[in-house]
Amino acid sequence: MIQQYWLYLIYLLGSVFFIVGLKMLSGPKTARNGNFLAAAGMTLAILGTIFMHKNEEGESIGNYAWIFGGIAIGTVLGWISAKKVKMTAMPQMVSLFNGMGGACAALISLVEFGHLHGDTPPVTILTIVAGLVIGSVSFSGSIIAYAKLQEILKKTFKLPAQNILTIILLVSILGLSIYLSFGHASTALLYVIFALSLAYGILFVLPIGGADMPVVISLLNSFTGVAAAFGGFLYDNQVMLTGGILVGSAGTLLTILMCNAMNRSLTNVIFGSFGGGGATAGEASTFAGGSVKSSTPSDIAILMNYAQKVIVVPGYGLAVAQAQHVIHELEAILEKRGVEVKYAIHPVAGRMPGHMNVLLAESNVAYDKLVEMEEINDQFATTDVVFVVGANDVVNPAARSNPASPIYGMPILNADKARTVIVSKRSMAAGYAGIDNELFYYPNCLMLFGDAKDSITKVVAELKGMD
Amino acid sequence: MDSTITFIGENIQLIYILILSIFVGIEVISKVPSALHTPLMSGANAIHGVVIIGAIIVMGHAEAGNWPALILGFLAVILGTLNVVGGFVVTDRMLEMFKKKK
Structure with a gap:
């Protein structure tokens, strides 16, 4: 019994470590230690369980070879994939690991169901089934989110009557779970619920657009x-x-905070996936007739060289082109010539909040050069050049001015207020929200077409030649 | 109905933990700057890897000849470990980037 109490103490310590760790994770200075603390709590809880846990019959944990073998395989795979993944692919990696956790919960339920006796209380069965359902939804949903971000699955598709179908599926899962728990505990039925839950996870995530994936993962x-x-x-x-x-x-709150950053509601994200609406496409054509001014690296180098203040607006395109190092080089050259350079970070720039901070920090951009939206928005009017690299929706003025636009109301960076806006973009393709951007047609906007890394490298070369 | 009440009564301490943890979770991250949303989500992702403990219990009590239980349990241990180890390592890599330069 004493051993059991020691285990309780270890669990208590583990729980405290989780709470304090999570708290520390929410401040920039303490975050890294917070992560270590939570990891330490986890290690304690795992070791305590392996060596001290006893079940209701008082049996200790056995099958050590299986357990340590599984932990060893998981550790090696997890460690290598986490170390090898590129910074740009971080979001889908998180999604994949999340899916693994969900699958783990589902498997536990599958095995525990086999241990049921005739006199198991229905509520216990319901607990097992709930773990199975939620774990499976999380697993299949996370895999779809992964496939979407990894661009294995490129299209956002919606089945006919998608919303009704998902609701029917959800209701049947709930109904069958209750019947299984309080009525008839059959293994076949359990596997039906398992399959339906997996299907629900897929249908839940499939119609949601790439831009909203962070919210879904959260x-x-x-x-x-x-x-x-x-x-x-x-x-x-x-x-x-x-x-x-x-x-x-905490995850639910975080999800809501992310939605707030985009000025959208959670229901809007889940049910009102945009990009597919006919109205949007029709509206885009109203200003598609306007002309876009294309520019050259040498013109842009001149503009920047004689500017006093340049603000860079990074977006997911910067991450895709791996242009974070060359943009830092550009910044260093300009700074040396007395140009003030700042980065304007939109809360949802990239594919996850904080994505740009991580990426730019990787290439040694100083932390204080990254300015958040609320602080920098008033500075655009006094800025000579805004350099938009691979960002689109976060600088779309339609969010301020056009109530018909699907992103209307989303807070944006007021890049259009600057004297000159330069947009580095691969083509005129629309952003993740799938809508056209009228900024590109503004008289103060110049387009620099091509791969962001190539374009910026050329601008840097031009700047170097101007010594 | 009786069995449900019995369940609640027998697990009342767990239910207290449940309710209080909900509030702690909300309280703890209510003032997070948006730059830290991703690492925080990733850190939380690693913490729910605590489900590995369930996997260890399942595995540790599986009888020698019960192959389905052994295999599913083994898989669960691997997946849970992936969640924990991958989650913490990825979070650390993200946070490594936030260290102050000079």
Whole structure:
């Protein structure tokens, strides 16, 4: 019994580490240590479980070879893939790991269902089924999110009557789960629920556009937290419960914060996926007739060289082109010539909030050069040159002025207010929201077509030649 | 109905933990700057890897001849470890980028 109490103490410590770690993760100075602390809490909880856990019959953990073998395989695979992944592919990696957690919860439920006796209380069965359903939805949803961000799945498709279909699916999952728990506990039915849940996860994420993927990943992340918490109920395990619920509630709040940053509601993200609407396409053509001014690297080098202040607006295009190093080079040259250079970071620039900060920090851009939207928006009017690199929707003035636009109301960077706006872009293709950008047709806007990295490298070469 | 009430009664401490954890989770991250949203999400992602403990319990109590349980349990341990290790390492890599330059 004493051993059991020691385990409780370890779980308590683990839970405290999770809470303090999560708290520290929300401040820039303490974040890294917070992550270590949470990892330490996890290690404690895992080792404690392996060596001290006893089940209701008082049996200790066995099958050490299987357990350590599994942990070894998981550690090596997880470590290597986390170390090797490029910074640009970070979001989908998080999604993939989240899916693994969901699958783990689902598998636990599948095995535990096999251990049921005739006298198991229905609520316990419901706990098992809930872990299975939420875990499976999280798993299949995360895999789809991964495939979308990795561009294995390029199109956003919507089945006919998609919303009705998903609702029917959801209701049948709920109904069958209750019937299984309180009525007839059959393994076949459990597998039907398993399959339906996987299908639901797929249908849930498929119609959602790439730009909204961060919100979806965050939501699925909190789902997995809840699935882990159901495991905590099942095993009477405090650390699983605190860890799971902590992520469930913090993840839900984080999801809402992300939606707020885009001025959208969660329901709008899930059900009103944009980009497919006919109205949007028709509207785009109203100013598609206007003319776009294309420019050359040498003109742009001259403009920047004689500017006093340049603001760079980075977007996902910068990440795709791997242009973070060359943009830093450009910044260094301009700074040396007395030009003030800042980066304007939109809260949802890139594909995840904070994505640009991570990417630019990787190429040694000073932290204080990255300015958040609220602070920099008033400075655009006094800026000579704004250099938009691979960003689109976050500088679309339609969000301010056109109530018919799907992104109307989303806070944007007021790049259009600057004296000159230079847009580095591969082509005239629309952004993730799938809508045209009238900024490109403004008289103060110059386009620099081509791969961002190539274009900026050319501008840097021109600048060097101007010594 | 009786069995449900019994369940609640027997698990009342867990239910308290559940309710309080919900509030702690919300409170703890309510003032996060948007630049840290991604690392925070990733860190939280690693924390829900705590589901690995369930996998260890399943695996540790699977009987020797019960192959489905052994295999599913083994898979669960691998996937859970992936979630934990990958999650923490990826988060650390993101945060490494935030260290102050000079």
